[in-house]
Each structure stands twice: as C-alpha cells, then as structure tokens.
Amino acid sequence: FLSLCWMSLSKxxxxxxxxxxxxxxxxxxxxENALAWERMYDFLISEKKEDHQIIQAHENLSILYGMEKKDxxxxxxxxxxxxxxxxxxxxxxxxxxxxxxxxxxxxxxLPKTELLLDHIIESIKSILFLERGVLYxxxxxxxxxxxxxxxxxxxxxxxxxxxxxxxxxNCFHTGQTQIKLFKKDEYSSGVDYALVIASxxxxxxxxxxVIYFDSFTFHSxxxxxxxxxxxxxxxxxxxxxxxxxxxxxxxxxxxxxxRELNLANEKLSTIxxxxxxxxxxASKIQEKLLPGKITLLDKLNLHIFYKPLFEIGGDIYxxxxxxxxxxxxxxxxxxxxxxxxxxxxxxxxxxFDKLKDLNMKPSEILRLxxxxxxxxxxxxxxxxxxxxxxxxxxxxEITFSSAGHPAQVIIKNENCIELLKSGKIIGIKExxxxxxxxxxxxxxxxxxxxxxxxxEEFHAENEIFGEERLYSALKNKKxxxxxxxxxxxxxxxxxxxxxxxxxxxxxxxxxYA
Numbered sequence: 001f002l003s004l005c006w007m008s009l010s011k012x013x014x015x016x017x018x019x020x021x022x023x024x025x026x027x028x029x030x031x032e033n034a035l036a037w038e039r040m041y042d043f044l045i046s047e048k049k050e051d052h053q054i055i056q057a058h059e060n061l062s063i064l065y066g067m068e069k070k071d072x073x074x075x076x077x078x079x080x081x082x083x084x085x086x087x088x089x090x091x092x093x094x095x096x097x098x099x100x101x102x103x104x105x106x107x108x109x110l111p112k113t114e115l116l117l118d119h120i121i122e123s124i125k126s127i128l129f130l131e132r133g134v135l136y137x138x139x140x141x142x143x144x145x146x147x148x149x150x151x152x153x154x155x156x157x158x159x160x161x162x163x164x165x166x167x168x169x170n171c172f173h174t175g176q177t178q179i180k181l182f183k184k185d186e187y188s189s190g191v192d193y194a195l196v197i198a199s200x201x202x203x204x205x206x207x208x209x210v211i212y213f214d215s216f217t218f219h220s221x222x223x224x225x226x227x228x229x230x231x232x233x234x235x236x237x238x239x240x241x242x243x244x245x246x247x248x249x250x251x252x253x254x255x256x257x258x259r260e261l262n263l264a265n266e267k268l269s270t271i272x273x274x275x276x277x278x279x280x281x282a283s284k285i286q287e288k289l290l291p292g293k294i295t296l297l298d299k300l301n302l303h304i305f306y307k308p309l310f311e312i313g314g315d316i317y318x319x320x321x322x323x324x325x326x327x328x329x330x331x332x333x334x335x336x337x338x339x340x341x342x343x344x345x346x347x348x349x350x351x352f353d354k355l356k357d358l359n360m361k362p363s364e365i366l367r368l369x370x371x372x373x374x375x376x377x378x379x380x381x382x383x384x385x386x387x388x389x390x391x392x393x394x395x396x397e398i399t400f401s402s403a404g405h406p407a408q409v410i411i412k413n414e415n416c417i418e419l420l421k422s423g424k425i426i427g428i429k430e431x432x433x434x435x436x437x438x439x440x441x442x443x444x445x446x447x448x449x450x451x452x453x454x455x456e457e458f459h460a461e462n463e464i465f466g467e468e469r470l471y472s473a474l475k476n477k478k479x480x481x482x483x484x485x486x487x488x489x490x491x492x493x494x495x496x497x498x499x500x501x502x503x504x505x506x507x508x509x510x511x512y513a
Contacts, residue, residue: 330389
C-alpha cells in the first residue's frame with residue numbers, strides 16, 4: 001500500500017516538472033520576441049525611413065514589448081505559485097506517509113485500541129487542518145460515537161448537529177465518502193462556513209462505522225483537501241479494529257486454554273499425588289512380600305543386592321531352610337516393569353508359598369508352579385522366569401533348576417561354571433518338564449543368582465555390559481558383600497554414574513564358609 005502511495009506521489013512530481021519546463025519555454029520565447037523587435041527597430045533606423053514611420057514603429061514596438069513583459073511576468077508568477085503549491089502537496093503527502101508508517105508499526109505491537117484510534121483521528125485532523133473528529137461504530141442497531149477529538153459527546157444529539165448527522169447516515173448507507181460545504185446559515189444559525197467530511201469504515205466490504213470530521217474555518221481548505229487521505233486513514237481504522245477484535249478473541253481463547261490447562265494440571269497433580277501414595281503403599285506391601293532377616297545355617301554366608309527400577313519392581317526372591325541341612329533359594333523375574341510387574345510378583349509369591357516347603361526337587365516345584373499359573377492366570381498373560389537352588393550342606397552339593405532364567409554361575413577357585421536354563425519361562429506352555437543339575441559345593445565356593453538387569457545395561461554408545469564383565473567382577477577374592485558391591489559399582493561406572501538403570505536389578509550371593 002505504501003509503495004502505491006509513493007508511486008502516485010512520484011508521478012505527480014514528474015507532471016509538475018513537465019509543466020515547469022513548458023513555462024520556461026514560454027518565457028524564453030517571450031524574450032526572443034522582444035529581441036526580434038529590438039533588431040527590427042535598429043534595421044528601420046539604418047534604412048533612414050520617414051520619421052513618422054520610425055516613431056510609429058517605435059510605439060508599436062514599445063506596446064508589444066510591454067505585452068511580452070507582462071505575459072512573461074505572469075508566467076513567472078504562475079510558475080512560482082505552482083511550485084509553491086506542489087511543494088505544499090509534497091509536504092502533505094510525505095507527512096501522511098510518515099503517519100501511516102507510524103500507525104502501521106503501532107498496529108504490529110497491538111497497543112490499546114482506544115489510544116490507537118485517538119492517534120489516527122488526531123493525525124487526520126492535523127494533516128488536513130481539520131478541527132474536530134468523531135469515530136462512530138454500528139452497535140445495537142445504531143451508530144454510536146466511541147472516540148472524540150475536540151468535540152463534546154453531548155453535541156452529537158443537539159439540533160445544531162442535524163446536518164452533520166444526515167451526512168454521517170448517508171455515508172453509512174452508501175458506503176462512500178461524503179463532503180459537504182455549507183455557507184452562511186446553511187449549516188446552523190450563526191455559522192458562516194462549515195465543512196463536513198464523513199468516510200466509511202469497511203470490514204469485509206461491509207460498513208461497520210463512520211469517521212467524521214468538521215471545520216468552521218473554510219479558508220484553511222483552499223487547495224489542500226485530500227479525500228484519498230481520509231479514506232486511507234479510514235482503512236487504517238478498520239485494520240486497527242480488526243486487529244483489536246482478533247487480539248481480544250486470541251486473549252479470550254488464551255485465557256480459556258489457560259483455565260483449562262490449570263484445571264487439567266490440578267487434576268493431574270491430584271492423580272500424581274494419588275499415584276505416589278499408591279506407589280508408596282505398593283512399595284511397602286512389596287517389601288512385606290520379600291523375606292526379612294534371613295537366618296541360615298552357620299556354614300553359609302548370604303548377601304543380597306536388590307534395586308527396583310521404580311519404587312516397586314518385578315524381581316522377587318526368597319531364601320529359607322526346607323529341612324535340616326537343606327537351604328532353598330528362589331529368584332523370579334516378571335516380564336515388564338512398574339505396577340504390572342509388581343502385581344505379578346504378588347501372584348508369584350502367593351503361588352510359590354504354597355509349594356516352597358514341599359520335599360521335592362527344584363524341577364518338580366517349577367513344573368507345579370507353571371501348571372498352577374496356567375490354570376489360574378492364563379487369561380492374564382502373566383509370564384516370568386524363575387530359578388530354584390537347593391544347597392545340601394551335609395552332602396556338600398547343590399541342585400539347580402531354571403525356567404527360562406539367564407545362566408547363573410558357580411565360582412570355584414576363580415573358575416566360573418554356568419548354570420544353564422532347563423525349560424521355558426512359566427506361564428506360556430502347559431506340561432513343561434524341567435530338569436535338575438547337581439554340582440559339588442565345597443567350603444570357599446560361591447554361587448551367584450541374579451536377574452538379567454545385572455548385565456543387560458547399556459552405556460551411551462549402546463554397548464551392553466554383558467555376562468563376561470559380570471562374571472569377571474564376581475571372581476573377585478574380596479568378601480562376599482564387597483564382591484557384590486564392586487560388581488554393582490562396575491555396572492554403574494560402565495553405564496555412567498549419573499545415568500539411571502533401565503531394569504530391576506537383583507544379585508544374590510551365597511558362599512560356603
């Protein structure tokens with residue numbers, strides 16, 4: 001829009017230059033004519049014509065010269081006046097463009113609408129030398145004045161404002177700018193001159209209001225009234241109102257969304273608080289599922305490290321004396337993490353407690369555990385790996401069986417013997433048979449039972465800690481508790497001290513003292 005205004009202004013300046021050049025040519029021709037008559041006069045003298053002819057020629061020359069001088073003076077005065085007028089119009093256009101640019105910048109920052117509209121009305125008044133202004137908006141089925149410059153709102157309903165009101169209504173109904181010049185007493189009694197201007201404010205080609213100005217000093221409007229400027233400012237007012245409506249809508253929408261977000265945050269905070277309370281309670285319940293202080297035979301040392309991924313975990317263990325000279329160890333790892341896995345551990349604990357004291361081999365207990373889970377919980381799709389280890393201190397041997405659990409290890413004189421799985425994980429297939437393996441277990445030997453979280457951790461470059469690193473750490477000749485602590489420390493350093501583990505970790509060490 002500003003570019004179009006500037007092009008129009010440049011074209012007007014070019015036209016003024018062309019007119020100035022024409023006037024200069026006319027002045028030059030006038031001077032040339034005067035010189036020609038002077039040469040004619042000299043020629044007549046040289047020819048020595050009759051005196052009366054010379055006198056007559058001289059008189060004619062004087063008359064013509066005087067006429068030419070008069071025409072030249074008029075041309076010069078006309079050019080000066082034209083230049084003066086052009087300069088004034090250029091100043092007016094420049095001032096208008098400056099104001100439009102300033103208003104456009106203010107629109108970008110969305111100031112208070114009332115202040116912006118006051119500024120626009122004040123700009124029109126000052127640019128066109130108008131005295132008063134009113135912004136009308138169509139509300140409640142009628143035009144209402146909302147912004148006033150140098151005019152009292154009470155005057156809008158006075159008898160003296162009838163002519164102006166007619167012009168305003170005509171502008172609103174036709175959608176066209178109206179300019180009315182009233183001479184003495186035509187506008188109102190006692191008013192010599194009145195100039196009234198009303199321009200429509202359009203929004204989506206619909207008239208939504210009228211900008212009105214008037215003046216009672218007619219001499220200020222000679223050759224300076226620019227209707228286009230009024231309409232341009234009317235467009236700026238419409239744009240300001242459009243932006244204000246949009247801003248109010250966005251503000252209302254933002255406030256609504258903020259209220260909804262705050263309400264959602266309150267609900268979420270309540271839910272999180274309830275979940276935390278539930279998790280704390282679940283953690284306490286799960287602690288009750290795990291054995292307390294484990295009292296074993298004097299010939300065995302036991303150390304257990306257990307760290308769930310969250311407040312509750314999916315690993316569960318037990319250690320107890322079945323009968324004289326036989327201690328049974330149980331370790332299970334439910335699939336998944338968090339609440340689901342923790343609930344599964346409660347089922348595992350419940351079903352294992354029914355079988356744990358039976359005078360059976362580990363493989364037979366795993367078979368019964370698998371059967372019971374499929375009969376009761378098959379629809380729940382509950383799966384878990386498990387291992388059972390019996391240590392007979394009288395016969396100095398261990399009996400081991402595993403249901404899909406990772407390989408466990410026996411450490412004998414720094415030699416590492418893997419205890420491999422002997423059947424599928426529990427809860428998948430019916431009638432699974434599990435087998436037992438038997439190894440010597442002498443003083444100084446150690447056996448370690450653990451879940452996959454003890455070796456299936458990754459560092460930043462996605463390399464796994466792995467069984468070999470775990471086995472190497474478990475071969476440590478320090479005390480059993482120090483060995484397990486060093487193994488966990490090695491895992492933490494591999495993953496990163498400040499990094500979080502990705503699975504529950506349970507590591508159980510048993511040593512024949």
